[in-house]
Amino acid sequence: MLSRKVADRLAGMQTPFYLYDMDLLRLTLESAVSMAARYGYQLHYAIKANYDPRLLEMIRQYGLGIDCASGNEVRCAIEAGFDPAKIVYAGVGKKDDELRYAIDQGLFAINCESLEELDVLSALAVEAGKKVTVALRVNPDIDPKTNHCIDTGQADSKFGISYEEILEHSGHIRQLPGICVRGMHLHIGSQIRELHVFEYLCEKVNVIVENLEKAGFQLEFVDVGGGLGINYDMPENEPVPNFASVFAIINSHLRVGDRPVHFEFGRAIVGECGELITRVLYNKTTATGRKLLIVDSSMTELIRPALYGAYHNIENITSKEEKREKYTIVGTACESTDKFDENVSLPVSKRGDLLTLKSAGAYGQSMASRYNLHDLPRSVYSDEL
Numbered sequence: 138m139l140s141r142k143v144a145d146r147l148a149g150m151q152t153p154f155y156l157y158d159m160d161l162l163r164l165t166l167e168s169a170v171s172m173a174a175r176y177g178y179q180l181h182y183a184i185k186a187n188y189d190p191r192l193l194e195m196i197r198q199y200g201l202g203i204d205c206a207s208g209n210e211v212r213c214a215i216e217a218g219f220d221p222a223k224i225v226y227a228g229v230g231k232k233d234d235e236l237r238y239a240i241d242q243g244l245f246a247i248n249c250e251s252l253e254e255l256d257v258l259s260a261l262a263v264e265a266g267k268k269v270t271v272a273l274r275v276n277p278d279i280d281p282k283t284n285h286c287i288d289t290g291q292a293d294s295k296f297g298i299s300y301e302e303i304l305e306h307s308g309h310i311r312q313l314p315g316i317c318v319r320g321m322h323l324h325i326g327s328q329i330r331e332l333h334v335f336e337y338l339c340e341k342v343n344v345i346v347e348n349l350e351k352a353g354f355q356l357e358f359v360d361v362g363g364g365l366g367i368n369y370d371m372p373e374n375e376p377v378p379n380f381a382s383v384f385a386i387i388n389s390h391l392r393v394g395d396r397p398v399h400f401e402f403g404r405a406i407v408g409e410c411g412e413l414i415t416r417v418l419y420n421k422t423t424a425t426g427r428k429l430l431i432v433d434s435s436m437t438e439l440i441r442p443a444l445y446g447a448y449h450n451i452e453n454i455t456s457k458e459e460k461r462e463k464y465t466i467v468g469t470a471c472e473s474t475d476k477f478d479e480n481v482s483l484p485v486s487k488r489g490d491l492l493t494l495k496s497a498g499a500y501g502q503s504m505a506s507r508y509n510l511h512d513l514p515r516s517v518y519s520d521e522l
């Protein structure tokens with residue numbers, strides 16, 4: 138873990154901040170790209186996971202495309218130098234001005250998530266004198282066996298169009314003048330650690346693709362989304378996620394002929410390379426005897442624990458104490474849910490000590506807010522220390 142190795146150099150720095158291990162990001166990208174190349178898979182980075190310009194620069198250098206969830210994400214990707222022809226754009230609630238902007242950019246595909254969106258997109262494309270490539274985001278009704286807050290592919294989810302609805306309206310969709318359906322897309326959820334879920338995903342995709350073809354769609358590509366999980370419990374044991382296994386599973390179970398297969402990984406690309414470094418401000422014991430460590434960051438820097446009950450492994454990187462204590466680690470925000478974890482065993486920790494919240498590279502800095510008028514967290518990179 139980087140922060141422990143460079144703790145002396147971090148000690149004098151103003152906290153909190155995100156620390157990015159650029160060597161680990163490089164290793165992760167090398168692994169993802171070389172494993173994907175074995176099967177000719179196309180990789181997009183889900184930019185929502187982290188917009189940091191230095192991270193984006195490295196990701197672009199490795200040739201990945203981008204997966205976006207808003208017009209501003211499309212703009213951010215293009216400004217960071219990504220080729221629009223490698224950008225896909227999903228989202229259940231694309232606004233008209235976002236769609237107009239996306240139509241003008243000539244993206245690889247707009248992934249549509251409702252019948253009404255298809256109608257609106259077609260009308261806006263006709264207005265612009267264009268025909269846009271669309272992938273239908275299908276809701277496959279799969280339980281991804283992850284935290285319920287981040288599953289997206291079960292029947293009742295707001296994401297994607299039900300497969301039955303697509304078949305029922307296939308004639309209407311195919312004659313829409315402003316769009317051409319060329320792909321099928323799905324994304325069933327995030328932080329998937331039970332990899333056999335990807336087998337079910339393939340089985341569903343095989344059936345869906347076959348039936349969409351029978352319904353008259355000519356599908357030229359299949360986009361199976363992202364979702365590969367990382368090891369939040371013991372990140373040191375698995376700093377680079379298991380791209381080899383997920384690609385091998387997809388390769389042996391997916392039957393989509395020679396159509397290119399696209400992936401949209403976010404967490405698996407940037408999750409492990411980032412840590413949130415924060416300083417202990419105060420010790421306090423509640424009337425019930427609970428020992429609190431109050432640190433100088435909060436849900437405004439890293440909202441995942443408060444938002445989803447997500448776990449981040451926490452360590453004290455500067456304490457030399459032998460004796461350990463169990464702490465509840467809370468932040469500075471004026472919210473009771475602003476708590477990073479409970480019962481955390483740490484060396485006895487005192488004001489000024491530095492803590493790291495590990496595996497915070499994905500959905501950490503990108504979800505930061507200015508609630509309580511906190512400053513947005515800054516980035517520190519390993520190669521600039």
Ligand SMILES: Cc1ncc(COP(=O)(O)O)c(C=O)c1O
Pocket residue numbers: 183186204227324326327328362363364365401402403404405499
């Ligand atoms: C459509 C889509 N694709 C890809 C991703 C990236 O998921 P992950 O970070 O789990 O790889 C998301 C995440 O929310 C998504 O909504």
